[in-house]
Amino acid sequence: MGNVVLKLADDVSTDVIYPGRYMATVLPTETPQFAFADNAALNAALRGGQVPPGSVIVAGKNFGCGSSREQAVSALKGYDLTIVAESFARIFLQNAINLGLHIVTAPGVRASVGDDLTVSGENVLNGTTRLSYAVERLPQARQAIIDAGGLIAYTRKRLLDTAAGVTHT
Amino acid sequence: MGMTVVEKILARASGRGAVKAGDVVEPAVDLAMSHENAALVINQFLEIYSGTGREPAIWDPSKVAIIFDHRVPAESAKTAGNQKKIREFVSRYAISKFHDIRGDTGGICHQILPESGYVRPGAVVVGTDSHTTSHGALGAFAFGIGATEMASVWALGTALNVEVPGTILVEVEGEFGPYVGPKDLILHLIGLISAQGANFKVIEFHGRTIRAMSTSGRLVLCNMSVEAGATAGIVPADEETDRYLRDEAGVESVQEHVTADPGASYSRVISIDVSSLVPQVACPHAVDNVRSVREVAGTSVQQIVIGSCTNGRLDDLEVAAGILRGKKVARGTRMLVFPASGRIYAEALRKGFIADFMNSGAVVMNPGCGPCLGVHEGALGDNETALSTTNRNFKGRMGNPSASVYLCSPAVAAASALEGVITDPTEGRN
Ligand code: SF4
Numbered sequence A: 001m002g003n004v005v006l007k008l009a010d011d012v013s014t015d016v017i018y019p020g021r022y023m024a025t026v027l028p029t030e031t032p033q034f035a036f037a038d039n040a041a042l043n044a045a046l047r048g049g050q051v052p053p054g055s056v057i058v059a060g061k062n063f064g065c066g067s068s069r070e071q072a073v074s075a076l077k078g079y080d081l082t083i084v085a086e087s088f089a090r091i092f093l094q095n096a097i098n099l100g101l102h103i104v105t106a107p108g109v110r111a112s113v114g115d116d117l118t119v120s121g122e123n124v125l126n127g128t129t130r131l132s133y134a135v136e137r138l139p140q141a142r143q144a145i146i147d148a149g150g151l152i153a154y155t156r157k158r159l160l161d162t163a164a165g166v167t168h169t
Numbered sequence B: 001m002g003m004t005v006v007e008k009i010l011a012r013a014s015g016r017g018a019v020k021a022g023d024v025v026e027p028a029v030d031l032a033m034s035h036e037n038a039a040l041v042i043n044q045f046l047e048i049y050s051g052t053g054r055e056p057a058i059w060d061p062s063k064v065a066i067i068f069d070h071r072v073p074a075e076s077a078k079t080a081g082n083q084k085k086i087r088e089f090v091s092r093y094a095i096s097k098f099h100d101i102r103g104d105t106g107g108i109c110h111q112i113l114p115e116s117g118y119v120r121p122g123a124v125v126v127g128t129d130s131h132t133t134s135h136g137a138l139g140a141f142a143f144g145i146g147a148t149e150m151a152s153v154w155a156l157g158t159a160l161n162v163e164v165p166g167t168i169l170v171e172v173e174g175e176f177g178p179y180v181g182p183k184d185l186i187l188h189l190i191g192l193i194s195a196q197g198a199n200f201k202v203i204e205f206h207g208r209t210i211r212a213m214s215t216s217g218r219l220v221l222c223n224m225s226v227e228a229g230a231t232a233g234i235v236p237a238d239e240e241t242d243r244y245l246r247d248e249a250g251v252e253s254v255q256e257h258v259t260a261d262p263g264a265s266y267s268r269v270i271s272i273d274v275s276s277l278v279p280q281v282a283c284p285h286a287v288d289n290v291r292s293v294r295e296v297a298g299t300s301v302q303q304i305v306i307g308s309c310t311n312g313r314l315d316d317l318e319v320a321a322g323i324l325r326g327k328k329v330a331r332g333t334r335m336l337v338f339p340a341s342g343r344i345y346a347e348a349l350r351k352g353f354i355a356d357f358m359n360s361g362a363v364v365m366n367p368g369c370g371p372c373l374g375v376h377e378g379a380l381g382d383n384e385t386a387l388s389t390t391n392r393n394f395k396g397r398m399g400n401p402s403a404s405v406y407l408c409s410p411a412v413a414a415a416s417a418l419e420g421v422i423t424d425p426t427e428g429r430n
Helices: A040-045 A071-077 A090-099 A138-150 A151-163 B007-012 B039-049 B077-092 B109-115 B130-138 B146-155 B182-193 B213-228 B238-249 B314-324 B342-350 B353-360 B408-418
Strands: A003-007 A058-059 A082-085 A102-105 A115-118 A123-126 A131-134 B032-035 B064-067 B098-099 B124-127 B141-144 B164-173 B201-206 B230-235 B268-275 B280-282 B289-290 B303-307 B334-338 B385-388 B403-407
Touching: A003 A040, A058 B064, A071 A090, A082 A115, A082 A151, A090 A138, A090 B146, A131 B314, A138 A151, A138 B130, A138 B141, A151 B039, A151 B146, B007 B124, B007 B164, B007 B230, B032 B164, B039 B077, B039 B146, B064 B230, B077 B289, B109 B130, B109 B213, B124 B130, B124 B146, B130 B141, B130 B213, B130 B230, B130 B238, B141 B230, B164 B182, B182 B213, B182 B280, B182 B289, B201 B303, B213 B230, B213 B238, B213 B314, B238 B342, B280 B334, B289 B303, B303 B314, B303 B408, B314 B353, B314 B408, B342 B353, B385 B408
Parallel strands: A003 A058, A058 A082, A082 A102, B032 B064, B032 B124, B064 B098, B124 B141, B164 B201, B164 B268, B201 B230, B303 B334, B303 B385, B385 B403
Antiparallel strands: A003 A115, A115 A123, A123 A131, B280 B289, B280 B403
């Protein structure tokens, strides 16, 4: 499906994904230019279009820890990337669900830059090493936000439902 | 089965008889805080209503707080533009808990909320800032959310899809030695359980040491709970909480305390005796890379920072001023002091701490986040090292990816400022 363009260790913070000094930039149309800004080569490759759509970033545990800045998600979302990690930090995970960034939790996942990964709802198959990793499902309530097309659409629906007398329990 | 404090708070806020860890609930929100990132919240909020034919409406403007702190006064035209846009929104939607850039009522959001009496025991507090965990110090369930989620809270008044977190019970006993305190305790705990050790969990603090600790110290513990990945930190409300709310936050009404049921279930119990704890430091570039100050003593530092939502309160300034009084910051080291709020600044001025800092050679800056997140002032040069009382030392955090940041208590920061190298304040002082 896609090649691994970046392999990261555990505990990659949102300061690394989207450095704080670009935080005054908030619009999802403007944040992608600063994705991994302190990794000059990667940032240039992303902006120069050298990273093909569908590419995969593979991370360790606790990806997106630290600041709640949503720019860390909107910046990555600008590039049609899939993020596969052993686990995500809570706020990053929520933000990714809310904005519709394609993230997949696959405990134990192993891959190197250049490996070919196929990601489904069930598992992540590393076509290079021929190893497969089970995907951790999202709780149903979170899946509902994704299915609605993100939190904005989901909230809009809830507002209109409430006005129409539909209750949610 | 008995419920934990947070389970009880969430059960009440979601109108349920009982909830347990792992349940997904939609609690009513008592307080919704943002800072300059309200600029993004506003965009998302208006987007929710677009195409619906309905006027955007905030569910309860009296429960929304907006505090300017991250870049105050604005460092760029862009930030000034964001702040202007937020001011217009605030007046249009009659948001009363708004703290603009002012010397009297301004400051860091996580200091303004408690000192203004906005946070109450048992409340559900959300903030578009990861250190919203701070407010657990007053017995509230407080956690960070993203800007889009805040927009949804503004519209609905509930937080959608909150997973009831499991609880890690931390029992703290013993008396702190001289120049050892809450910052050393929380750094020690994070080092012990790691930066992911409390992911999707609440850290609930108990024990005699916590009961004897001031709200200021409890704020340090809850503030940094997120550095262990915790959804929240919480100190169940007690007499000290009542005292703080009454004497320091001007809250007249009596508050109900939420306590855990006997038989509440905990995912982990950790006991710590602080009587043998020595000053701690988090080494670059991870908050859980914790060692004793002694192990890294002698490391030279070019910048010392005292301040932030973690350690910019009056007791922090008092300890630091006491160490610096009548002495000089070492040549080659610059020291920056950022009181956490205007009120703290004024009090520090009255008590003479500000004069102590200035006479020692420190630069006292206006209240705000300052150099903590590396976007406003106090950025580091290439390969420089800073020692700071803030809460994060990730690569690039102080504005330069080639620089290094060590985290410590105000006592360690002040003692090190005098020497220009990381110094254990307990050596030669007691
Ligand atoms: S002082 Fe630092 S950690 Fe605290 S709110 Fe400001 S930027 Fe965040």
